[in-house]
Amino acid sequence: xxxxxxxxxxxxxxxxxxxxxxxxxxxxxxxxxxxxxxxxxxxxxxxxxxxxxxxxxxxxxxxxxxxxxxxxxxxxxxxxxxxxxxxxxxxxxxxxxxxxxxxxxxxxxxxxxxxxxxxxxxxxxxxxxxxxxxxxxxxxxxxxxxxxxxxxxxxxxxxxxxxxxxxxxxxxxxxxxxxxxxxxxxxxxxxxxxxxxxxxxxxxxxxxxxxxxxxxxxxxxxxxxxxxxxxxxxxxxxxxxxxxxxxxxxxxxxxxxxxxxxxxxxxxxxxxxxxxxxxxxxxxxxxxxxxxxxxxxxxxxxxxxxxxxxxxxxxxxxxxxxxxxxxxxxxxxxxxxxxxxxxxxxxxxxxxxxxxxxxxxxxxxxxxxxxxxxxxxxxxxxxxxxxxxxxxxxxxxxxxxxxxxxxxxxxxxxxxxxxxxxxxxxxxxxxxxxxxxxxxxxxxxxxxxxxxxxxxxxxxxxxxxxxxxxxxxxxxxxxxxxxxxxxxxxxxxxxxxxxxxxxxxxxxxxxxxxxxxxxxxxxxxxxxxxxxxxxxxxxxxxxxxxxxxxxxxxxxxxxxxxxxxxxxxxxxxxxxxxxxxxxxxxxxxxxxxxxxxxxxxxxxxxxxxxxx
Amino acid sequence: xxxxxxxxxxxxxxxxxxxxxxxxxxxxxxxxxxxxxxxxxxxxxxxxxxxxxxxxxxxxxxxxxxxxxxxxxxxxxxxxxxxxxxxxxxxxxxxxxxxxxxxxxxxxxxxxxxxxxxxxxxxxxxxxxxxxxxxxxxxxxxxxxxxxxxxxxxxxxxxxxxxxxxxxxxxxxxxxxxxxxxxxxxxxxxxxxxxxxxxxxxxxxxxxxxxxxxxxxxxxxxxxxxxxxxxxxxxxxxxxxxxxxxxxxxxxxxxxxxxxxxxxxxxxxxxxxxxxxxxxxxx
Numbered sequence: 009x010x011x012x013x014x015x016x017x018x019x020x021x022x023x024x025x026x027x028x029x030x031x032x033x034x035x036x037x038x039x040x041x042x043x044x045x046x047x048x049x050x051x052x053x054x055x056x057x058x059x060x061x062x063x064x065x066x067x068x069x070x071x072x073x074x075x076x077x078x079x080x081x082x083x084x085x086x087x088x089x090x091x092x093x094x095x096x097x098x099x100x101x102x103x104x105x106x107x108x109x110x111x112x113x114x115x116x117x118x119x120x121x122x123x124x125x126x127x128x129x130x131x132x133x134x135x136x137x138x139x140x141x142x143x144x145x146x147x148x149x150x151x152x153x154x155x156x157x158x159x160x161x162x163x164x165x166x167x168x169x170x171x172x173x174x175x176x177x178x179x180x181x182x183x184x185x186x187x188x189x190x191x192x193x194x195x196x197x198x199x200x201x202x203x204x205x206x207x208x209x210x211x212x213x214x215x216x217x218x219x220x221x222x223x224x225x226x227x228x229x230x231x232x233x234x235x236x237x238x239x240x241x242x243x244x245x246x247x248x249x250x251x252x253x254x255x256x257x258x259x260x261x262x263x264x265x266x267x268x269x270x271x272x273x274x275x276x277x278x279x280x281x282x283x284x285x286x287x288x289x290x291x292x293x294x295x296x297x298x299x300x301x302x303x304x305x306x307x308x309x310x311x312x313x314x315x316x317x318x319x320x321x322x323x324x325x326x327x328x329x330x331x332x333x334x335x336x337x338x339x340x341x342x343x344x345x346x347x348x349x350x351x352x353x354x355x356x357x358x359x360x361x362x363x364x365x366x367x368x369x370x371x372x373x374x375x376x377x378x379x380x381x382x383x384x385x386x387x388x389x390x391x392x393x394x395x396x397x398x399x400x401x402x403x404x405x406x407x408x409x410x411x412x413x414x415x416x417x418x419x420x421x422x423x424x425x426x427x428x429x430x431x432x433x434x435x436x437x438x439x440x441x442x443x444x445x446x447x448x449x450x451x452x453x454x455x456x457x458x459x460x461x462x463x464x465x466x467x468x469x470x471x472x473x474x475x476x477x478x479x480x481x482x483x484x485x486x487x488x489x490x491x492x493x494x495x496x497x498x499x500x501x502x503x504x505x506x507x508x509x510x511x512x513x514x515x516x517x518x519x520x521x522x523x524x525x526x527x528x529x530x531x532x533x534x535x536x537x538x539x540x541x542x543x544x545x546x547x548x549x550x551x552x553x554x555x556x557x558x559x560x561x562x563x564x565x566x567x568x569x570x571x572x573x574x575x576x577x578x579x580x581x582x583x584x585x586x587x588x589x590x591x592x593x594x595x596x597x598x599x600x601x602x603x604x605x606x607x608x609x610x611x612x613x614x615x616x617x618x619x620x
Numbered sequence: 621x622x623x624x625x626x627x628x629x630x631x632x633x634x635x636x637x638x639x640x641x642x643x644x645x646x647x648x649x650x651x652x653x654x655x656x657x658x659x660x661x662x663x664x665x666x667x668x669x670x671x672x673x674x675x676x677x678x679x680x681x682x683x684x685x686x687x688x689x690x691x692x693x694x695x696x697x698x699x700x701x702x703x704x705x706x707x708x709x710x711x712x713x714x715x716x717x718x719x720x721x722x723x724x725x726x727x728x729x730x731x732x733x734x735x736x737x738x739x740x741x742x743x744x745x746x747x748x749x750x751x752x753x754x755x756x757x758x759x760x761x762x763x764x765x766x767x768x769x770x771x772x773x774x775x776x777x778x779x780x781x782x783x784x785x786x787x788x789x790x791x792x793x794x795x796x797x798x799x800x801x802x803x804x805x806x807x808x809x810x811x812x813x814x815x816x817x818x819x820x821x822x823x824x825x826x827x828x829x830x831x832x833x834x835x836x837x838x839x840x841x842x843x844x845x846x847x848x849x850x851x852x853x854x855x856x857x858x859x860x861x862x863x864x865x866x867x868x869x870x871x872x873x874x875x876x877x878x879x880x881x882x883x884x885x886x887x888x889x890x891x892x893x894x895x896x897x898x899x900x901x902x903x
Contacts (some may be wrong), residue, residue, distance in 0.1 A: 043813065099671040211902035215623050221902075225895055229885040230698060232691075252894045254879055256698050261724040267692040268684060270696030275682050276703065278888025280695065389899065396890040450678035451886055452696075453703045456659045462675075463667070470677050472683065 012201045013066040013076040016136070020083025023055045027130040029081070030061030031383070032133050036150055037065050038212040038385040041203030045520065045618040046214065046383035047073040047596060048490045052237070052321040058086055060606055063383075067203040071349060071520030073433035075380075075600045078200075081136055082107065088114070098424055100332050101133060115139075121177055123169030130166045134173025140200050146176050211386045215353045215379035218386070219283075219309055220245035222255045222357030225389070226394030228307070231257045231277035232266035234288055237321050238377035239311035242283035258272070263288040267295030267308075273460065274304045283309035286328055288319065291336045296370050300340030302449065303459040304437065305364035305371075305399070308358070313374040314594050322592030324377035326516055326567035330333065331371050333545055333576070339483065341490040343497065344372045344545040348519025350384040352542055356498075358394070363496060365397040366488045368449060374544070378596035400451035405557075437468040441481055445488025490546060498585035499551040502556055504530065504537025510606075511559030513585060514566065515541040515573045518597045522565050525602035546572060549581040556583045557618075564608065567597055584618065623659045624884045625649050628638065630676040634669060639790040639816025639827075644673055646709070646793050650800025650850065654704075664693035666713035668744045670737030673708050681751060688716025690725045693732050694873075700884040701731070701874040704804055711738040711813075715771050716751040722773070722831060725809050726782040731872040733803040733810045736773065739818035740825045747821035757824055773813050775853040784807030785853070785866040787836040790816040791827060795862065806844045808872040815860070830860070838865035 018030050027048070034044050045064045051057035066076045074514040076096045082088050082103040084396075092111055094102065103109050123131040130151060137147045151170055155163050213221070220242050223231070233243040246257045260266045263284055270280040284292060289310050299306040309334055314325040332344055343363050357373050362369040392412040436457035442446040448470075452459040460470030465482060467473045501519075504526055514522040519540050529536040539555050556562055558575075564574035564585045569592040574585040589605040590599050626650040627656045634640045651661065663674035665684035674681045680703075684692040689707045697705045707714070715722055725732065730846040741759070742748040748761035751771040760764050777785040788796040796814060803810035815834065817827045841863065843849060849866035874880050882888065 125693075139889055211899065217902070221899065224898065225890065227890050230695065234697070249898045252881055252898055253886070254882060254891070254894075256879060256885060258689070258694075258698070261720050264688065265694075265721055265724065268688040268691035269662035269695035271684070272664065272682060272692030273699040273885075274695070275692070276696035277884075278695075278699035280699075294679075295686055295688070298688075302682070302684070386902075388903075391892055391899065392895050394890075394892075394895070398889070399886065431728050432787060451700075452662050453660065453700055454886070458659060458680050460681040462681070464683065470681065472672065539692060539753050553734065582870075 011068050013064050013074060014078045014200050015076060016063045016065065016079045016081065017077045018061045018063075018081040018083065019091055020059065021056050022050065022053055022059050024083045026059050026061045026083060028129050028201045029132050030063060031597075032154060033136060033336035034063050034151060034383050035212050036133075036142055037063065038139055038210055039146055039150070040069055041396055043069050043385045044212070044383060045070055046381070047378060048381040049595070051320050051339040057333045060091070062439060065202050072524040073521070073598050075598050079136070079140075081132060083132070083305070085109075097330070100133075100139070102139070117176070124165065127162070127169040130169040132174040134170040134205045135177045136471075140172040141202075146172075149175070164553055169507060172552065179255055196214060197322065209388065211388060212351060212382055213386055213556065214241070215310065215347065215350050216241040216343040216381070218350045218353035219373060220249075223281055223307070223352075223361065224249060224255065224352035225391075225394045226358040226361035227279045227398070228253045228281055228361065230270060230273040231255065231283065232260050232269040232273075232280075233283050234258070234260055234263050234266055234283045236288040236381040238284045238313055238324075239283040239288070239309060241380065242309055242311070246442075257287075263291035264295065267292035268298070269595045271299050271304050271306055271591045272293060274299075274399070275459075276304065277454065277601040279305065279307075279365065279397050279399060281307040281309060283311065285311050285313050286315045286331070289328070289332070289335070296342075296357050296488050297336035297338055297340070298338060299370040300338065300342070300465050301463050302369040303449075303486070304461070305361075305368055307360045307364050307373065308372055309357070309373045309375065311380045312374065314592065320594045321376065322459065323596065324567065324596050325375055325592060326518065327569070327572065329374065329515070329544060329568070329576070332374055336370075340384060340486050341367065341369050341493055342371065342545065343367075343493050343542050343543065344374055345498070346374045346516035346541060347379065348516055348542050350379070350382065350386055353379065354386075354389065356542065359498075363493065363539055365399060367493055369448065369489060372562060374516060376517050392478055400449055400454055415484065417420030435469060438464060439482065439485070440468050440471040441485050444492055445485045446492070465574055494548050496544045497548055498546065499547050500539050500541045502537060502539055502552070502555050504561075505535035506537075508535040508537040509560040510534055510536045511539060511555065511562045512536070512602075513539045513556075513564045513573065513577070515544050518565055518567060521597040521599050521602060524599040525565075525606070528603055529606070541573065544576065547576065547580045551582065553581050556581070556585075563589055563606065565597065565602055567591050586618075622652050622655060625654050626658055627651060631663070632676050633672060634726040635820050637819040638669070639739060639818070640670060640673060640737060640791040642793050643735075643796065643814055643816060644860045646790070646796040647673070647735065647800055648677055649793075649797040650804065653797060653801035654804040656704055656804065660704055662693070662696050662703050664689045664705065664707050665774075666695060666718065666743075667715050668710035668711040668737075670708065670710035671713060673737070687713050688721070689713060690718055690721035690732070690734070692731050693701040694725065694728070697730055697732055697874060698877070698885065700733065700886045702884050703879050705732045707732055710743070711736055711752050711773070712742050712750045715773050719751070723776075723780070726777055726780045728782050728873040729808045729870050731807055731809070731874055732738055733800070733806070733812070735800060735812050736814060737805065737816055738773070738813050738817045739822055741818045743818050743821055748879055752815060754824060772856070773811065774865060775850070777811050778846070778849045778853040781868060781870070782866070783868060783872070784810035784848070784864070784872060786812045786864045787809070787860070788812060788814050789830050789862055790814060791831050792834065792862065795836065799864070806867065807875070808870060832861050833858065833860040837860050837861050837865070840870065845854065856868040
């Protein structure tokens with residue numbers, strides 16, 4: 009592949025500081041002008057086991073992980089045999105000299121001489137950074153920031169360890185003299201591409217942090233959660249900024265409480281969200297239906313991991329599309345946004361809050377462990393242009409009621425102070441029937457109007473009813489909102505050749521790997537394109553059916569075993585996608601994986617898609 | 621001044637003679653005693669005959685899912701802590717389906733008054749045992765008699781040092797409205813377990829049964845005395861104590877959330893300066 013990327017893997021046992029080293033190295037790379045794609049592969053345990061933190065880096069934008077390794081940083085002996093087969097030509101292994109390593113590519117480092125054991129992570133960072141030719145001052149600044157806040161007493165020792173490590177790896181000793189700096193590129197070492205001097209003014213964040221920041225920027229005021237990997241870093245990020253941002257994040261007794269609490273908070277005027285994963289979301293399902301029935305805005309972040317049941321708690325999968333699409337009894341509208349990049353995690357979460365508020369219905373952000381934990385370099389957001397939701401300003405959104413609803417404001421207190429004699433007495437109608445199905449939403453306590461809603465079927469004023477004529481009107485009213493949601497849906501992205509021989513169809517976090525695989529196919533002489541969905545529901549077939557019809561061979565690429573997007577497309581358009589690339593081993597899709605699977609598909613001969 | 625008429629009068633879906641009627645009137649009178657206008661109150665209920673009660677008065681109403689009134693109410697209170705939030709539902713909803721939330725609400729000490737219609741039977745689903753049904757009581761669903769021991773909500777609440785724990789009886793309307801008033805005014809989690817007859821399905825614990833047993837606590841009872849309260853909370857069979865059994869002045873959940881010091885969440889926008897400084901941390 010022509011991508012000038014360089015893949016670093018840090019492997020070791022849980023508890024050895026892999027994530028600390030990985031995050032610091034990633035941040036240093038971003039500050040040095042590099043793009044990164046981080047993939048975290050860890051076991052569901054706090055100590056021992058084998059964990060790997062991959063940082064794929066490149067001066068140019070990259071958006072996919074890579075399987076082959078250029079630099080392996082081994083923190084324990086087990087790491088070397090696990091990964092050595094994936095180390096490419098000219099690759100390098102960094103390992104403590106105390107570890108047994110027969111591999112000639114191994115640079116054995118006397119960490120004991122460089123630092124006390126406590127500061128080993130900094131020494132590892134120093135050796136790696138020095139070998140990559142990264143700037144010593146930038147590394148020192150990062151160490152100062154990292155330890156200055158929490159452990160100021162340790163800054164000096166850390167900086168000393170960093171300096172010794174840099175010096176050692178700079179070649180001022182016999183052993184490392186044999187190993188020229190990777191950056192120098194000489195002597196058969198792997199080329200580490202230099203970033204241009206102008207770079208560096210980017211943020212570093214992972215998918216879940218971007219979701220949390222997007223939520224806060226959109227005006228989120230409340231999040232309820234029960235911890236569940238890989239969703240937990242969304243509420244944890246929110247908690248870290250809660251005081252500044254002015255929001256409440258509550259760890260609750262169970263996911264049922266979480267969703268009901270969020271719906272209650274949203275009803276009372278706080279833009280609200282929950283974040284969970286498969287099993288936790290299963291517990292929330294009745295609450296999703298409640299939000300649909302009471303027409304209460306609600307944002308649900310679902311970070312997928314492999315199921316069924318507890319599945320593989322710390323791995324990735326894209327197998328909950330069908331579940332999220334159908335979760336909740338009864339019929340009501342919803343939207344499902346599926347970010348493919350960290351930037352999209354930010355912007356689509358914002359979009360989710362606006363859609364939920366406008367259409368007064370649940371909106372999902374469907375992500376997964378890979379994207380949740382994947383750090384990237386992100387261009388700073390234009391904060392000035394970021395609007396936020398204003399609950400209860402529904403009159404501006406819905407195009408106005410067709411009748412019956414009292415205007416918002418202080419004096420329309422028919423129900424409150426005039427002592428109405430029955431629910432039909434002209435008070436504010438929370439569920440007023442309107443042309444577009446959107447009822448003007450008021451917030452209790454913000455005016456003298458009384459806001460009444462019910463999980464039972466209800467009349468326009470929100471009181472429960474068993475009038476079956478009203479039932480028909482209310483079902484139609486709620487579903488009417490789907491039309492608006494379709495109009496505001498994000499159309500799928502089409503990238504690549506027109507009328508291609510190969511069309512890859514993907515959604516969510518597989519965007520980057522699929523795009524890169526498509527580029528490789530194109531370089532191999534096949535016209536190729538990608539049709540990528542960053543919103544899977546509602547679906548507007550007229551926006552994309554032509555691409556399916558015009559392509560030669562259509563292949564769906566999904567991180568699940570059954571082709572859930574392909575099945576949804578078939579249901580909505582009648583177009584049967586002929587070939588499928590699936591991954592369900594808990595690992596993220598990679599360009600290499602897609603190309604290998606494509607080759608074996610190609611061997612079988614084409615199964616042309618088309619309408620049945 | 622809020623008058624009882626402000627809370628309106630509505631037709632209900634209840635059986636004639638149901639204890640819910642007197643509870644509804646006592647609720648209105650408790651609200652008036654607490655000096656609350658209808659638009660300053662949010663009622664949250666679940667599902668059951670009792671959960672319909674908020675539909676029969678003027679107020680903001682969120683009638684949610686069975687068992688989930690407390691979490692929805694907790695969310696509403698956090699969103700706007702200047703509103704008075706009242707949970708009104710039956711014992712099946714509050715102690716059975718919603719049992720976990722009951723424990724969590726006591727621990728949080730969220731400033732909510734929880735008024736539980738406790739008739740020791742399921743009415744809406746026509747006469748199955750409830751969490752507070754007497755052991756041995758025969759129903760269609762428990763033809764051999766209830767096997768589980770009666771859940772004692774008052775004892776559980778006192779044992780967990782709930783902010784305010786009271787019991788009343790629909791046959792004592794003035795006492796009941798006083799308890800409701802005190803529960804609403806209490807700044808923290810307040811439980812009023814309201815004994816009431818179910819005329820259709822509970823033939824054991826009828827009006828006369830409760831009337832004979834319910835006794836007001838003596839005037840010298842000190843609700844701050846936890847050990848005494850615990851003892852009283854365990855009394856049941858021959859004599860059922862009613863009144864404020866236990867209370868404390870532990871700070872409420874919202875009072876301990878410093879972020880609410882700047883006003884209700886529902887009234888706040890996004891401070892772009894703060895947002896910029898938050899994002900700056902990611903550079």
